[in-house]
Amino acid sequence: MEKGVDAESKSKSESEPEPEAGRKGVERFSISVEPELVREFDGVVERLGQNRSKAIQQAMRLFLSEHYWARAEGECAGAVVVVYDHSVRLAEDELTDLQHGFRDAINSVLHIHVDDRNCLEIIAVRGRIERVKGLIEALEKGKGVKQIKHTIVSIK
DSSP states (O other), X not given: OOTTOOGGGSOGGGSOOOOOTXXXXXXXXXXXXXXXXHHHHHHHHHHTXXXXXXXXXXXHHHXXXXXXXXXOOSEEEEEEEEEEETTSTTHHHHHHHHHXXXXXXXXXXXXEEOSSSEEEEEEEEEEEHHHHHHHHHHHHTSXXXXXXXXXXXXXX
């Protein structure tokens, strides 16, 4: 989208023709975004020395990869980051027991003491997709768990 142009006011005749099926190239489309988000995005893009189109393509690929693995079948690998409050009664015991129940999917766990109350665990996983999904779902329900972030990719 060009800066300063109201992309939604462009008519279909002014837009690029859509590529034929199987044909390589680019497809232009418009989106509606809050102005402050666009300013922030453009600032980061500029600091990275990229352009808006390439940055949006990267963001789209990341979005797809973060969601496709969960619909696939077979094996996956990745990391699950968990932040939890260890002062919550039985939080550590529950998380440890949970991890023991998923030994087939967990390769390694790195435990970091963030501050007096909070711990961060980086859990390296590899295994059947349904087992890794089960682990993440169980972790989300854990006592004292504040935040979970995962990066998982399907592997053949």
